[in-house]
Amino acid sequence: MEETDRLIHILQKNELLMHVFDRMEHVEIGAYYIGAGCIAQTVWNELTHRPFMYGIDDIDIVYFNKNDLSYEAEDEVIRYIKEMFSNLPVKLDIKNQARVHLWYPDKFAIDIKAFETLEQAIDNWPSTATAFGVRKERTGSWKIYAPFGFDDLFHLTVRANKKLITKEIYMNKALKWQAKWPELILLEWERGIDYVPR
Numbered sequence: 001m002e003e004t005d006r007l008i009h010i011l012q013k014n015e016l017l018m019h020v021f022d023r024m025e026h027v028e029i030g031a032y033y034i035g036a037g038c039i040a041q042t043v044w045n046e047l048t049h050r051p052f053m054y055g056i057d058d059i060d061i062v063y064f065n066k067n068d069l070s071y072e073a074e075d076e077v078i079r080y081i082k083e084m085f086s087n088l089p090v091k092l093d094i095k096n097q098a099r100v101h102l103w104y105p106d107k108f109a110i111d112i113k114a115f116e117t118l119e120q121a122i123d124n125w126p127s128t129a130t131a132f133g134v135r136k137e138r139t140g141s142w143k144i145y146a147p148f149g150f151d152d153l154f155h156l157t158v159r160a161n162k163k164l165i166t167k168e169i170y171m172n173k174a175l176k177w178q179a180k181w182p183e184l185i186l187l188e189w190e191r192g193i194d195y196v197p198r
Contacts, residue, residue, distance in 0.1 A: 003150040007043065008142050011134065014042045014052040016090065020059055021136040023084060029077055031118055032063040033133030033145060040130045043153055044181050055180040058091040062133065064118035066098040074099060097121035104164075112164055119145050126165045126173060128152045128193065148193070157185045160192025 012018060017038060024034065038059045045054050061081065065073065074096045081094050100121065101114045115121040118133070125131040128148035135143050152159050158177060160170040167189040174186045 003154070004142070004144050004146075006154070007039075007132075007134070007144065007150065010043050010046045011039070013046065016053055016088070017042060017059065020061075020085065020088070021134075024061070024081075025136055025138050027081060027084070029063045029081075030065065031135075032061060033118065033122070033135050033143075034059060034061055035122060035133040035145075036060040036125060036130045039132045039134055040153055041177075041181075044156060044184070047154070047156060048181060048183050050181075053090070056090060058093045059088075061092060061094045062097050062118065062121065063094075064098050064115075064121070065096050066114075069096075069099040069102065071099075108165070108169065110164060110166070119147070123147050124161065124164045126161055126170060128159045128161055129157060131161060155185070156181070156183050157187065159187045160189055162189070162192045162194040 011021075017034070020034060024032065038056050041054075041056045042052055044050075045052050063077070065077075077096065078094045082092055085092060097115055097118055101112050105111050112124075115124070122131055122133045122145055129152040131146070131148050132153070133143075133145040137143060148161070151157070158174045160167075160174075162170075170189055170192070174184075178184045178186055
């Protein structure tokens, strides 16, 4: 089975996540992805024989609107999507990746340049196993963006993408994940990658 097909096959077993995929097909926000933790953690749960929503605290939805970088515009999208999923038993984390550079320095004390595309934002996510964007098109086909490939994801390996994070941020995330999934193999900060793919 191809890696992309394997990932889709696993995601389709997560009924709650599929509900979000199916409803998001009808949201008019342009290109978007469901990504990061909820994708990796669904796979980890399949590989470690846990319930599919085990350990998943939120579902990340990212989109890209560089024409309006205001907080108000992003907040309108957040409220619109959250209203659609008001009965969902898990939190949604919705972000316009075009405006990350406006708040990232205050939150993480790291200055970053504005991302030029949604995919470039995912290139900079903090670990190779969680740098995934997935969406289901209205045609029923799937779009998967996986800049670092699938090996770390399917081998339960957590490796830092050092482009925009510190060792402390990485270790906090990695240790939090390992507390829930002890099977994870945590690679030291020094074994992370420090370049953006492509």
